Amino acid sequence: MGSNDVVRVGIVGVGIMGADHAERLARRIAGARLVAVADPDEGRARDLAARFEGVRAGADALELIAADDVDAVLLASPGFVHEDQVLACLAADKPVLCEKPLTMDSESSLRLVAADREAEERVGRRLVQVGFMRRFDPEYAGLRTLLESGELGRTLLLHNVHRNASVPNADFRSEMIVRDSLVHEVDVARFLFGEEVVAIQVLSPAPTSHAADGVIDPQVAIFTMAGGGIVTNEVFVNSQVGYEVRCEAVAERGSAVIGRPSSSTYTTALAVDGLGRWGGEVPADYRTRFATAYDLEVQAWVDSVRSGTPVGPTAWDGYAATAVSTAGMASLASGERVDIALADPQTLSHSASSPDTDTSENAPSTKEQP
Amino acid sequence: MGSNDVVRVGIVGVGIMGADHAERLARRIAGARLVAVADPDEGRARDLAARFEGVRAGADALELIAADDVDAVLLASPGFVHEDQVLACLAADKPVLCEKPLTMDSESSLRLVAADREAEERVGRRLVQVGFMRRFDPEYAGLRTLLESGELGRTLLLHNVHRNASVPNADFRSEMIVRDSLVHEVDVARFLFGEEVVAIQVLSPAPTSHAADGVIDPQVAIFTMAGGGIVTNEVFVNSQVGYEVRCEAVAERGSAVIGRPSSSTYTTALAVDGLGRWGGEVPADYRTRFATAYDLEVQAWVDSVRSGTPVGPTAWDGYAATAVSTAGMASLASGERVDIALADPQTLSHSASSPDTDTSENAPSTKEQP
Amino acid sequence: MGSNDVVRVGIVGVGIMGADHAERLARRIAGARLVAVADPDEGRARDLAARFEGVRAGADALELIAADDVDAVLLASPGFVHEDQVLACLAADKPVLCEKPLTMDSESSLRLVAADREAEERVGRRLVQVGFMRRFDPEYAGLRTLLESGELGRTLLLHNVHRNASVPNADFRSEMIVRDSLVHEVDVARFLFGEEVVAIQVLSPAPTSHAADGVIDPQVAIFTMAGGGIVTNEVFVNSQVGYEVRCEAVAERGSAVIGRPSSSTYTTALAVDGLGRWGGEVPADYRTRFATAYDLEVQAWVDSVRSGTPVGPTAWDGYAATAVSTAGMASLASGERVDIALADPQTLSHSASSPDTDTSENAPSTKEQP
Amino acid sequence: MGSNDVVRVGIVGVGIMGADHAERLARRIAGARLVAVADPDEGRARDLAARFEGVRAGADALELIAADDVDAVLLASPGFVHEDQVLACLAADKPVLCEKPLTMDSESSLRLVAADREAEERVGRRLVQVGFMRRFDPEYAGLRTLLESGELGRTLLLHNVHRNASVPNADFRSEMIVRDSLVHEVDVARFLFGEEVVAIQVLSPAPTSHAADGVIDPQVAIFTMAGGGIVTNEVFVNSQVGYEVRCEAVAERGSAVIGRPSSSTYTTALAVDGLGRWGGEVPADYRTRFATAYDLEVQAWVDSVRSGTPVGPTAWDGYAATAVSTAGMASLASGERVDIALADPQTLSHSASSPDTDTSENAPSTKEQP
Structure with missing residues (x-):
């Protein structure tokens, strides 16, 4: 047109x-x-x-x-x-x-x-x-630009944190954390490294009491990238607090963080418990954070x-992410590292x-x- | 339509x-x-x-x-x-x-x-x-919402900071700082207090060597609001550093700040001088900050x-701001407080x-x- | 010995x-x-x-x-x-x-x-x-070292904020804010500029309802330094929140802040009102902040x-601070600038x-x- | 006595x-x-x-x-x-x-x-x-106090980051990262969880070019605690930047971070590359950070x-840390998880x-x- x-x-x-x-x-x-x-x-x-x-x-x-x-x-x-x-x-x-x-x-x-x-x-x-x-979020896009600029040297590690306040308990299963939440970190890892994920291991900590019976939450996932980089991921969907998505890239000459806590208004005021506190609000969900x-x-x-x-x-990006999260669900079940x-x-x-x-x-x- | x-x-x-x-x-x-x-x-x-x-x-x-x-x-x-x-x-x-x-x-x-x-x-x-x-910036709008909510009690003071990296030296005059820059703080004060400015005093510190000959820069301006609130303002148009606009409201039960330094990517890296530094970039100008x-x-x-x-x-807002900045130019000349x-x-x-x-x-x- | x-x-x-x-x-x-x-x-x-x-x-x-x-x-x-x-x-x-x-x-x-x-x-x-x-606080001492190094050029302005949660109301008088609280900012201004204060003006905003009857709180004070530098000061002794002492120095090629909110532990947690909040605690008093x-x-x-x-x-530093706060009390009474x-x-x-x-x-x- | x-x-x-x-x-x-x-x-x-x-x-x-x-x-x-x-x-x-x-x-x-x-x-x-x-650092001690208070619920995860600007290359071996650096995180994990470490896995990312030939740096280590908690650790001894030690605890109702970047003086100034930057210095080594x-x-x-x-x-704390780092060195060699x-x-x-x-x-x- x-x-x-x-x-x-x-x-x-x-x-x-x-x-x-x-x-x-x-x-x-x-x-x-x-x-x-x-x-x-x-x-x-x-x-x-x-x-x-x-x-x-x-x-x-x-x-x-x-x-x-x-x-x-x-x-x-x-x-x-x-x-x-x-x-x-x-x-x-x-x-x-x-x-x-x-x-x-x-x-x-x-x-x-x-x-x-x-x-x-x-x-x-x-x-x-x-x-x-x-990929369109100014923070993630800016991080990719920085890493691609070479200013910090080669990227070595990523540390991702992905927390939701809560998920509906009915019919919720541990695999959905991998498939619906962690899949974003899979795409982020591919986007920031510019490489495929070649292996994934999903670890099962003792779960929070706020998760439904039998649901493993939080989960810790480790990705290995094609070039040998490693990505640590925390996904926690019943954190009670709010929507927190953070990514730290560690490169040869420096590190960079996006998703630090921020809010339009930063207050220093008396909290309900009578203590003075400074800080700001955590966004409630992804629609605020990623508007x-x-x-x-x-x-x-x-x-x-x-x-x-x-x-x-692209469709390939969609395919690759699905392949990694499928392997992740297998790793969640076995506890072992799964190659992709x-x-x-x-x-x-x-x-x-x-x-x-x-x-x-x-x-x-x-x-x-x- | x-x-x-x-x-x-x-x-x-x-x-x-x-x-x-x-x-x-x-x-x-x-x-x-x-x-x-x-x-x-x-x-x-x-x-x-x-x-x-x-x-x-x-x-x-x-x-x-x-x-x-x-x-x-x-x-x-x-x-x-x-x-x-x-x-x-x-x-x-x-x-x-x-x-x-x-x-x-x-x-x-x-x-x-x-x-x-x-x-x-x-x-x-x-x-x-x-x-x-x-008034449409999410930070200023959020601050007004917070102040109007009454959560922090009555607003008592504002502290504004407004810095530009530089201005063209040719034909630049001290009055332009009041008329073109400080006028934004005038509108901010009216917007956040919901009251008119009734007096203004513009102070002339020893100027930076980066200002053109005879130009007073930075300037410190004090507003008195109709209800007795006071607003301190720093306007500095040759700060060399970048565009910084910050506002702190002080109320009866807490304070709130908007415009804190922030940037999409926050790095911890080696600076050119060989020292490790953490932090981020200052926006170059208002088009970035207020995009x-x-x-x-x-x-x-x-x-x-x-x-x-x-x-x-409204047109009234435009008129009131012009009236205050006109008084501000008179105060800059006399050093005295001028009523509006x-x-x-x-x-x-x-x-x-x-x-x-x-x-x-x-x-x-x-x-x-x- | x-x-x-x-x-x-x-x-x-x-x-x-x-x-x-x-x-x-x-x-x-x-x-x-x-x-x-x-x-x-x-x-x-x-x-x-x-x-x-x-x-x-x-x-x-x-x-x-x-x-x-x-x-x-x-x-x-x-x-x-x-x-x-x-x-x-x-x-x-x-x-x-x-x-x-x-x-x-x-x-x-x-x-x-x-x-x-x-x-x-x-x-x-x-x-x-x-x-x-x-002067022995690592933050103030570090700020003086930075300003004296010349890295940021000549110092032009200071912005001080000094807040206490509350003062005893009995027998409290507005002058005590100048004599007992603001006197610290007087010494800070002399310490950081390395110059005497030559004039002071104390402004009286509409007071907080938490102040005792007739007490002017907060107060805004303006110092003029011998070399033409200007210092803005907020002193607020019934802020309700906690002990906050902050100083920003504005110089020809940059600014520096000390006393930013900080606390040993920084949390992201559910506040009592059910909102997720990030941040930390404000110290209760000067003994914590200046331990x-x-x-x-x-x-x-x-x-x-x-x-x-x-x-x-030295004794001279004690004398000079007393002379400035004495002039400040006179200015508080008259509303006029008082030379020292x-x-x-x-x-x-x-x-x-x-x-x-x-x-x-x-x-x-x-x-x-x- | x-x-x-x-x-x-x-x-x-x-x-x-x-x-x-x-x-x-x-x-x-x-x-x-x-x-x-x-x-x-x-x-x-x-x-x-x-x-x-x-x-x-x-x-x-x-x-x-x-x-x-x-x-x-x-x-x-x-x-x-x-x-x-x-x-x-x-x-x-x-x-x-x-x-x-x-x-x-x-x-x-x-x-x-x-x-x-x-x-x-x-x-x-x-x-x-x-x-x-x-354990005597006010930040770590404050974090333990917070976690023990129960305010945030049971501790689920820790994320540790431990970076040094550089190590002498002569005679340096990968195992020394586990034995001399990671051992601090072992003690931190035991201190904050109040439990023993029962398993450790040390992963070997593609190393930085700043490490000596054959040295694996950075390393990513995963601890499993006796109660099922998981600890992720990055140890990076040739980060080029400075000394950074950070710990985030994730609990059932909130998270807490210590070791955020901080410095006594926070500047907003022109960097050598002509860009305005805000932020502060990273301490050069542990003697500054842990003075x-x-x-x-x-x-x-x-x-x-x-x-x-x-x-x-106690001596027991010393023994337990040594036992975990010994297992860590075995894991570094094999790539497998090692129980303790x-x-x-x-x-x-x-x-x-x-x-x-x-x-x-x-x-x-x-x-x-x-």
């Missing part, structure tokens, strides 16, 4: 993320117009659509994807329906921003890598962007649809193997891939 | 701020389209327009303001032409976002207060928003044009006197006015 | 500071032995003495000062008895560490300056050290008694006028004096 | 630590007198003694230990001579402060545990204190000699098994032991 045309967007899935993205597209993003939302729960879709002018609602994702007045699709549906929906977007030659995880297992993710390559050969650009929004990252991610996606130049995490063998990207396509042909400033993507 | 229509914006003045706003409107703001730019230096206007599709350039501000396809005007022209241009917008019943200062002296600012009141009586809404963007504030200001203005509900600093007598808003309009009839969440405005 | 002899110390005054110093001398200071304490309330003196082995108690300060087994005297008595007690120490050729204020008015302080000069001519060293312990400063002050004094080389603030004219030190002694002949590392003293 | 007698101390070993302790005892510690130093390099011992009055020097450690005028011994000699020297102190019934490591292997450390128990049965108090000075901890450790030891009540880390089986303290003595009978305020010791 022309670079000045307005992108007409359809959203599939109207849960928390879908509704959040609808607000974003309608109120804060330049160059886009929200035209349709779809969700199996059609009433909920209708409620969301009613918040805006000129947005229609439906129950059928594939119908929305195929609609003539939808230029591009944002998938905020559950991971287990992603494969069909992404394939439908590719079949319609439509750019798609797919929330993470790309799919629920490595095989289906790999099929999407191949399908996106075929689309690229057909339409001249890859169509899939995966929703690892942290800017989501805005920048969706703006970059809309801009890329207009310009024809893809940006951000990715497919050979050469046998798939040159597209998947060379994401770095995209050199635009606004396109954070993994630097090197096998 | 309808709340889903796209606002067609014209920008008058294509200096640093005008160009910055053009990028913003074209690339980051929902619901707006940049259609025209005007500047006496028509070549420069043409260069800017050429960066975007479908934007025309001209030399004549009044022609742009009058154009049928311009729904709203953003004035980034010098202060001494503001009066005529704002009056032209009002005559055309067009909403205008006017960069600060509103005008160069209190009398002309007061004429615009009256003119905006007449416009309000005619079209049902005030049309002038003044570009005190700090988000400008985005939110312009988005709120565009939204207000679509919805018909005005937001943000504002016009009686009752004799002007109920509009100017009751900005708080606007109670929208997105509408930071001065809480109380005489 | 020989540099390896143990100094036998007597303490006059057994209030909070006297008892604190007794613990310090008995338990944490090398090369000293506490041998006697005296207080008009002899029972209280006896209670304190009983905490240690071999310490005798009495009611008569002059008897303690004259005793053969007392090598040096620490005066922790009220300011209004200091003149007589210091003169008694000088008459006995005994080194004396006198808590601030040196005396209650400039004239009596000046008499002590002259008496110490006579002592110096007689015994070859000045004998009086005044208890401005902040190390007091230890270093008394150790330096004991070392100086053994070595014969005086250190730290110090005695001509040339007519007094070369000792008072050249404290910088002492160049030892451990001897923080005012750099320049008229 | 009587609680008011001065403790006459002899120091064995006059390297960096021995000389540092000599200065400390001579200039900053109450109640002690340095009387003798001994070192095989007698010239170096003589040079050190000459800095003080009345201190004699010799080459023979056992002669110093046996001397009648030496009440207590501070061992700053290399670890491989500790066993003989500690046994000599015990044979002479003299309290000994032994720098870490207690000995070079678990068996010899265990022999000292037994010998100290016999001494205790004979003289009524244990005589050995091991120099894990971090206060060493002072408090030695003062507590001197006080304990006078009072007869032992404080601080400590001796049964019951078969040794009730003393080693119940360090918590010492409940004095000033006695940080491991809370629980098997």
